[in-house]
Amino acid sequence: MQTEPDRRERWFQDLVANVGGDLLRFLRSRLRHGDVAQDLAQEVYLRLLRMDDVGLIRNPRSFVIHLAAHAAHEWRMLARNRLQHSEEELQQLIAEFADPADLLEENDRLHELRQVLATLSPKCQAVLLMHRRDGMTYQEIAERMQLSVAMVKKYMAKGLAACHKQMDGEE
Amino acid sequence: MDSARDKAAEAVIDEASQWVVRLSSPDVSMEERRAFVAWLKRSPVHLGEYLRLECTWAELADVDRSRTLNIEELLAVEEGNVVELALGAAAPPPLVKRRSSRHFGAAIAACAVLALAAFFSFQTLVAGRYATDIGEQRTIRLDDGSTVALNTNTAIRVELTDTLRRVDLVRGEALFNVARDPARPFRVLSDRAIAQAVGTSFLVRRNADDTVVTVIEGQVAVARVDQIRLAATVDVPANALHVSAGMRADVASEEIQTTPVSNLAAVTAWKTGRLMFEGQPLSEVVAEFNRYNQKQIVLEDSALSAEQLSGVFDANDPQALVRFLERANVIEPAQVNNDTIVLTPRR
Numbered sequence: 001m002q003t004e005p006d007r008r009e010r011w012f013q014d015l016v017a018n019v020g021g022d023l024l025r026f027l028r029s030r031l032r033h034g035d036v037a038q039d040l041a042q043e044v045y046l047r048l049l050r051m052d053d054v055g056l057i058r059n060p061r062s063f064v065i066h067l068a069a070h071a072a073h074e075w076r077m078l079a080r081n082r083l084q085h086s087e088e089e090l091q092q093l094i095a096e097f098a099d100p101a102d103l104l105e106e107n108d109r110l111h112e113l114r115q116v117l118a119t120l121s122p123k124c125q126a127v128l129l130m131h132r133r134d135g136m137t138y139q140e141i142a143e144r145m146q147l148s149v150a151m152v153k154k155y156m157a158k159g160l161a162a163c164h165k166q167m168d169g170e171e
Numbered sequence: 172m173d174s175a176r177d178k179a180a181e182a183v184i185d186e187a188s189q190w191v192v193r194l195s196s197p198d199v200s201m202e203e204r205r206a207f208v209a210w211l212k213r214s215p216v217h218l219g220e221y222l223r224l225e226c227t228w229a230e231l232a233d234v235d236r237s238r239t240l241n242i243e244e245l246l247a248v249e250e251g252n253v254v255e256l257a258l259g260a261a262a263p264p265p266l267v268k269r270r271s272s273r274h275f276g277a278a279i280a281a282c283a284v285l286a287l288a289a290f291f292s293f294q295t296l297v298a299g300r301y302a303t304d305i306g307e308q309r310t311i312r313l314d315d316g317s318t319v320a321l322n323t324n325t326a327i328r329v330e331l332t333d334t335l336r337r338v339d340l341v342r343g344e345a346l347f348n349v350a351r352d353p354a355r356p357f358r359v360l361s362d363r364a365i366a367q368a369v370g371t372s373f374l375v376r377r378n379a380d381d382t383v384v385t386v387i388e389g390q391v392a393v394a395r396v397d398q399i400r401l402a403a404t405v406d407v408p409a410n411a412l413h414v415s416a417g418m419r420a421d422v423a424s425e426e427i428q429t430t431p432v433s434n435l436a437a438v439t440a441w442k443t444g445r446l447m448f449e450g451q452p453l454s455e456v457v458a459e460f461n462r463y464n465q466k467q468i469v470l471e472d473s474a475l476s477a478e479q480l481s482g483v484f485d486a487n488d489p490q491a492l493v494r495f496l497e498r499a500n501v502i503e504p505a506q507v508n509n510d511t512i513v514l515t516p517r518r
Contacts, residue, residue, distance in 0.1 A: 048211060113227070128231055
């Protein structure tokens with residue numbers, strides 16, 4: 001027996017498996033600009049408060065991302081005067097990523113991010129690249145750099161925050 | 172500026188960043204997950220910032236698709252040990268391997284140079300000339316481990332002795348990443364300007380009537396000097412200004428003016444073939460493009476010069492700028508000739 005929440009979660013899982021990083025990029029383009037971003041965060045926040053913690057806590061990270069993607073998507077659908085819940089949603093989401101203007105912006109942003117990355121300490125850069133680009137686990141990085149996993153996380157968080165703040169300043 | 176609020180906002184970013192990193196680990200304890208949800212529910216600001224950081228996190232995976240950044244090299248910089256990196260136990264991908272073995276070669280060459288230095292004291296060890304054409308860029312690795320990235324239409328002359336590393340910027344613009352060597356200051360001469368450092372990163376641009384030194388990292392001594400008098404000494408002139416990271420010094424007449432640089436990334440964007448503008452007048456933007464391209468953009472009307480522009484462009488694609496201006500209804504459809512593109516204001 002498949003309940004409605006189960007079906008939802010399944011849909012979310014499929015979504016992330018299929019779209020992955022693109023999903024986040026799509027989200028970013030909606031989270032970026034002032035009022036829209038605030039409204040969206042607010043909307044997701046309200047949904048979050050309505051969620052029961054048990055389901056949420058099982059995988060909070062993907063849950064929140066999916067919640068946001070879903071809210072952003074529903075907005076779009078509403079704007080088109082129809083709201084539907086079907087497999088088509090997924091196809092449409094994917095189609096939306098292919099917007100050439102978004103892709104251009106995306107490229108510009110990556111160029112900027114690259115510049116920003118280069119301003120970090122070499123250790124921060126190395127840690128971020130090993131994990132994000134090369135897919136090494138924290139444990140592997142810790143061994144490679146002869147650091148504790150906790151230190152690796154510290155460098156990683158520091159680097160990520162620094163990148164984000166600088167990118168933010170430029171927007 | 173409301174600095175208390177900025178601080179609070181920064182603190183949220185720091186926290187959100189820690190959560191992104193913690194939750195990306197394969198083993199997240201139930202306790203951690205609970206704490207995260209509690210943190211999220213505390214404020215929509217937390218949630219919004221968390222989502223935005225997730226996006227930056229995702230982008231970091233694509234930031235170096237061409238895999239040009241070398242982990243071994245980054246770690247070597249940190250350890251200050253060039254030789255060890257080629258012997259590192261970790262198996263790097265093929266591209267990296269090739270690069271690091273080349274650097275290993277460079278390290279051996281550097282050692283050889285040092286050995287020679289011991290024999291031929293006060294002799295010029297390495298002198299070289301390097302240049303780029305319009306639209307061309309290249310990065311040179313000097314034997315002391317420093318690198319010099321030459322921008323478009325640039326020429327330098329390099330002279331390494333055992334007491335001084337000297338580079339003459341004959342024309343154009345170059346980014347210097349200076350390997351640390353307190354015994355041998357690194358000196359850049361450009362027209363009447365001198366920039367001197369021990370180990371740091373800075374940009375020098377020689378214009379027709381001034382030289383601009385922008386410090387990316389560390390500190391650089393900048394002075395206006397008479398080159399003939401200077402040749403004899405390796406000391407920084409007594410009147411030198413010490414310019415720190417994030418500042419630029421304009422060396423024109425007698426006086427040196429320093430101003431903070433709001434965006435260092437924009438100043439070095441050319442290294443990736445990009446030009447970044449932030450509210451600069453169109454006349455400056457066009458001058459910048461014209462440095463990189465044979466095909467020159469001409470502003471037909473001075474009314475256009477003052478138009479302000481922000482954006483990121485490919486340095487070698489002036490057409491992209493033209494299209495941008497056309498779409499923004501700033502100009503009439505451009506008139507493209509063999510070697511010029513003429514812009515007239517929208518009527």
